[in-house]
Amino acid sequence: MSETGVIHDIGYQRYTGPRLGRGAGIGALYVHGLRAAFGLGRSAKAKIFPWLVAGIALLVAVIIAAIKSQFPEITFSYVDLDNQLSFMIIFFSAILAPTLVSRDLRSNTLPLYFSRPLRAADYVAAKFLAMVTAVWLLLGVPQFIMFLGAAFTTKTGMKGVWHEVQDLVPAWGYSLLWALLFAGIGLLIASLTGKQAFAAGGIVAVFLMTTPVVAVLAQLPSSAANHMAGLASPITLINGVGSYLLGSKIGLDIGRYGPIFVIEAFCLIAACLLLLLARYRKVSAL
Amino acid sequence: MNIIATQALTKTYGGGVTALSDLTVQVEPGVIGLVGANGAGKSTFIKIMLGLIAPTAGSVRVFDIDPVTDTDKVRARVGYMPENDCLPPDVSAAEFVTHLGRMSGLPRTAARERASETLRHVGLYEERYRQIGGYSTGMKQRVKLAQALVHDPDLLLLDEPTNGLDPGGRDAMLALIHRIGTEFGISVVVCSHLLGEVERICDSLIAIQGGRLLRADRISSMTTASDLLAVEVSEGTDQLAARLAELGLTVTRDDRLLLVAMDSEDAHDRILRAVTDLELNLHRLDQRRHRVAELFTAKETADV
Numbered sequence: 001m002s003e004t005g006v007i008h009d010i011g012y013q014r015y016t017g018p019r020l021g022r023g024a025g026i027g028a029l030y031v032h033g034l035r036a037a038f039g040l041g042r043s044a045k046a047k048i049f050p051w052l053v054a055g056i057a058l059l060v061a062v063i064i065a066a067i068k069s070q071f072p073e074i075t076f077s078y079v080d081l082d083n084q085l086s087f088m089i090i091f092f093s094a095i096l097a098p099t100l101v102s103r104d105l106r107s108n109t110l111p112l113y114f115s116r117p118l119r120a121a122d123y124v125a126a127k128f129l130a131m132v133t134a135v136w137l138l139l140g141v142p143q144f145i146m147f148l149g150a151a152f153t154t155k156t157g158m159k160g161v162w163h164e165v166q167d168l169v170p171a172w173g174y175s176l177l178w179a180l181l182f183a184g185i186g187l188l189i190a191s192l193t194g195k196q197a198f199a200a201g202g203i204v205a206v207f208l209m210t211t212p213v214v215a216v217l218a219q220l221p222s223s224a225a226n227h228m229a230g231l232a233s234p235i236t237l238i239n240g241v242g243s244y245l246l247g248s249k250i251g252l253d254i255g256r257y258g259p260i261f262v263i264e265a266f267c268l269i270a271a272c273l274l275l276l277l278a279r280y281r282k283v284s285a286l
Numbered sequence: 287m288n289i290i291a292t293q294a295l296t297k298t299y300g301g302g303v304t305a306l307s308d309l310t311v312q313v314e315p316g317v318i319g320l321v322g323a324n325g326a327g328k329s330t331f332i333k334i335m336l337g338l339i340a341p342t343a344g345s346v347r348v349f350d351i352d353p354v355t356d357t358d359k360v361r362a363r364v365g366y367m368p369e370n371d372c373l374p375p376d377v378s379a380a381e382f383v384t385h386l387g388r389m390s391g392l393p394r395t396a397a398r399e400r401a402s403e404t405l406r407h408v409g410l411y412e413e414r415y416r417q418i419g420g421y422s423t424g425m426k427q428r429v430k431l432a433q434a435l436v437h438d439p440d441l442l443l444l445d446e447p448t449n450g451l452d453p454g455g456r457d458a459m460l461a462l463i464h465r466i467g468t469e470f471g472i473s474v475v476v477c478s479h480l481l482g483e484v485e486r487i488c489d490s491l492i493a494i495q496g497g498r499l500l501r502a503d504r505i506s507s508m509t510t511a512s513d514l515l516a517v518e519v520s521e522g523t524d525q526l527a528a529r530l531a532e533l534g535l536t537v538t539r540d541d542r543l544l545l546v547a548m549d550s551e552d553a554h555d556r557i558l559r560a561v562t563d564l565e566l567n568l569h570r571l572d573q574r575r576h577r578v579a580e581l582f583t584a585k586e587t588a589d590v
Contacts, residue, residue, distance in 0.1 A: 012407060012470040015400060015438035020391040022358060028388035043376065107374040112433060115336050115366035116389045117358040285339055 022117040026126050029118070033130030037096050046099075053092045054138060057085055061142030065149025072155075078143045078171030079242060082178055085142075086235050089135060089182060090207045096134060097186030098199035100127050106194035110283055120280035124187075128273065131183035132176070139175035143168060174242050181234055181265065184272030191279050207234055227255030231264055241265045287350075288312045289441055289473050290335065294344035297330050297497075305330040307497040309344070313475075314504075317467035319484035319491045320477045327497040328477045329369070332443050336366055349440065362391065365434030369445040369477075372430065375419030379405060379429045382418065383436050390437035397436070404432040407470075408462060424455040431462070435472075442466065442474045448483060460487050517544040517557055520567040529560045548573070 032041075038054070039047030064076055082089075104110055113123060147168045154160030185206060190199040210233035217229035230236035242248070244258025254261060290313040297306040306327045322328050333339045335348050337357035346353060353360040374382065380401055387397030405414045408428040413421070418429060427447060434442055447463060448456045464487040467474045478484045485491065485505060493500040501508075519526055527544055530537045533556055536547040546557060554571075561568050 012466075013403070014471070015392075015396070017396050018393060019362060019437070020393060021362075022391070024391050024393075025389045028385075028394075032385060032388075041381070103374060108370060108372045109374055111366070111368045112372055112386055113389060114338060115361060115364075115368075116386070116437075117361050117391065118389055285333075 022119075022122065025116065025118050026122045029123065029126035030130050030133075033100050033127055034133055036099055037130060037134035049095055050092070053088050054141075056088060057138055057142045058145065060085070061145040062149070065146045068146075069149055069153035077248070078146060078168055079174050079246060079248065081143055081146065082139050082171070082175055083239065085139065089138065089178060090204060090235075092138060093131075093135065093182045093186040093207075094200040094203040096131060097183075097190035097203060098196035100131055101187055101190045102194055102196045102199045105191070105283075106196070114284040120284040121277055123284075124273070124276045124280050128183055128187060128276070131187060132179040135179035135182050136172075136176055139178060140172050143171055143175065170246050174238075174246065177238055177241060177265065180269050181238060184269045184276075185234060188272045188276050188279075191276055210234065211236070223255065224257075227253060227257050228260065230254060231261065234268070237261060237265055237268070287315070289315050290346070290348055290475075291350075292344065292346045295331075295334065295341050295346050296343040297327075297334060297339070298342045305497050306334070306341075306494075309494070309497070309499050311492055311499055311502045313492070313502075314490065315473045316489035317464060317487055318473070318475045319481075319488035320475055320494070321479065321481045321484060321491060322494040322500075323479055326479075326494045328494065329445060330497075331494070332366070332445060332475075332477065335443065336361060336364065362437070363440045365437065365439035365442045367430045367434040367442070367444045367447060369449060371426065373418045373426055376417060378415050379410060379418055379421070379432070380414040383429065383433050386433045387436040392437055400436050400438065401432070404435045405429075407435070408432045409458075423450045424452075424458070427451060427455075427459060428462075431459075435466070440472060442472055443477075444474060445477045446479070447476060448478065448480070456483065460484075463487055515546045515548050515553060515557060515571060515573055516540075517546060517561075517571050518542060518569040519561065520569060522564060522566045525564055526560060526566060529564060530557065533560060 035041050036046075038050045061081065064081070068074055068076065104113070110123075114120070147164055150164045151161045154164065156163070186203050189202045189206060193199050193202070213232040214229045214236050217225050217232055220226060220229075230240040240254045240258070240261035243254055244261055290311070292309050292311050295306055295309040296304070298304050309327075309331070320328050320331065330339070334341050334346055335353055337353035337360055340354050348360050349363055351359050351363075377385075380398075383401040383405060384397045387400050388394065392400060402411075402414065405411060405428075408431050410425060410428050410432065413425065418426065421429065427449075431444070431447065434444070444463065448459050451459060460483065463474055463476060466472050467487070467489075476484050476488065481491075481493075488505055490502070490504045491508065492502040517526070523539070523542065523544060527537050527539060530544070530546060535553060535556065538545045546553060548554070557571065558568075
């Protein structure tokens with residue numbers, strides 16, 4: 001007779017299922033970071049800010065789409081949306097970058113990551129891509145809503161839709177540039193401190209304190225200095241690259257110095273990634 | 287088969303600090319105590335085994351795999367519990383251990399199942415959905431142990447697992463480690479600066495001092511070889527000590543006791559004969575197991 005209603009401790013069971021290795025770990029860390037960016041799987045408090053920012057961005061997009069459908073003569077392009085939302089992106093990055101990296105530093109979790117197959121480069125790559133995706137979604141989705149508004153109200157049929165697509169795709173690329181630069185600079189600053197408030201303050205400072213420098217340079221009596229003034233601040237740098245590559249005038253007049261803006265943007269992103277990698281190489285050996 | 291084998295392992299940090307020096311040791315499966323004072327090189331040894339830092343000279347193999355070149359293969363089979371606090375306060379234990387299981391390459395559902403199973407094994411089942419920030423030190427240590435176990439490793443490296451625990455918590459943690467080593471079939475290396483603590487649960491001991499190997503052996507062979515006989519007589523202790531020394535026995539005086547090294551089978555009989563010859567009242571004659579700590583102190587003074 002067997003006793004019923006007794007829970008037997010079946011003891012420790014060895015795991016015999018599949019082990020997916022390093023690639024799956026990177027993927028999981030990426031998804032984890034992206035979810036954390038929008039507060040998913042975190043407390044209700046952590047959801048407030050990202051969804052407030054996302055909500056405002058979406059609302060702006062819907063309003064613009066509505067206005068443009070009523071007054072086609074208004075020229076507010078997809079690229080303009082990015083520039084109008086620049087302050088929102090600064091604050092979003094200032095909250096997001098510390099969430100992604102400072103928390104791990106603060107609670108000293110890194111030894112647990114680096115005693116697993118994950119490497120410093122994998123950790124940096126997963127966090128960087130998560131932040132790039134989050135910032136890009138924040139800009140790309142409202143742009144897509146603007147596109148939907150334009151596509152459904154166009155008066156020239158498929159030709160009009162195709163015209164909008166040709167505008168949307170470069171604008172998505174421009175948003176990606178924003179995302180890459182903000183992720184690089186934001187994560188680099190956040191990786192230096194475990195205190196989220198310090199990291200957030202540092203990020204806002206880098207983006208906002210450099211704008212007066214641009215304003216001063218733009219006032220100098222040299223046309224070369226005026227044209228290159230945008231190089232001094234990340235946001236005007238992106239504007240410059242956009243002006244050059246998309247052929248539209250965004251923000252300052254960059255004259256014929258476009259290639260310099262492209263080179264600086266590329267070098268800046270690369271430098272941020274290399275410094276991040278060096279930083280985590282050092283941390284992972286501890 | 288050896289689970290860990292090192293050959294003249296040396297690690298010198300920049301600035302000429304030698305953390306490990308010429309360490310050669312073979313470790314068999316079981317529960318292994320790695321003892322030494324703070325700064326003796328225990329943590330450095332663990333980091334080299336995990337492939338976190340490369341040795342300056344010499345070689346190390348874990349499960350016959352080189353952690354310097356095949357880091358992933360070693361880490362897949364090893365679980366590591368760091369000494370310091372390493373848990374985020376604002377997530378639940380279940381979530382955190384699941385996340386680290388996925389970092390070790392477990393699929394999503396498997397990671398979740400393994401996380402709740404390991405948390406149950408370390409004694410945190412009801413509480414696993416609470417945020418870690420509200421846990422006691424003992425519970426946090428258990429979460430740290432669970433994250434090292436989640437991917438079902440073949441070897442656990444525990445750095446000072448009883449750190450910060452009260453005596454009751456210490457005993458519970460040591461019992462848990464002993465169970466993992468014996469019932470779960472997972473080898474465990476327990477780092478500690480408290481010899482008395484690890485000798486209770488270990489099969490073998492590695493003692494290091496200043497980066498050098500002091501002694502590495504099975505506990506059983508360390509203790510039997512040097513058992514002592516404690517002799518107590520009502521009076522005439524000095525007289526008996528002199529007589530025993532004449533008989534060629536090694537005698538040390540410990541207050542009212544005489545401690546005689548049991549170097550041969552008939553030591554027992556020879557002591558009894560000496561006592562009757564001197565017509566002394568024998569109060570007690572019993573066998574004492576050396577505490578491992580005494581072995582190390584004796585060895586250390588001999589080295590000096």
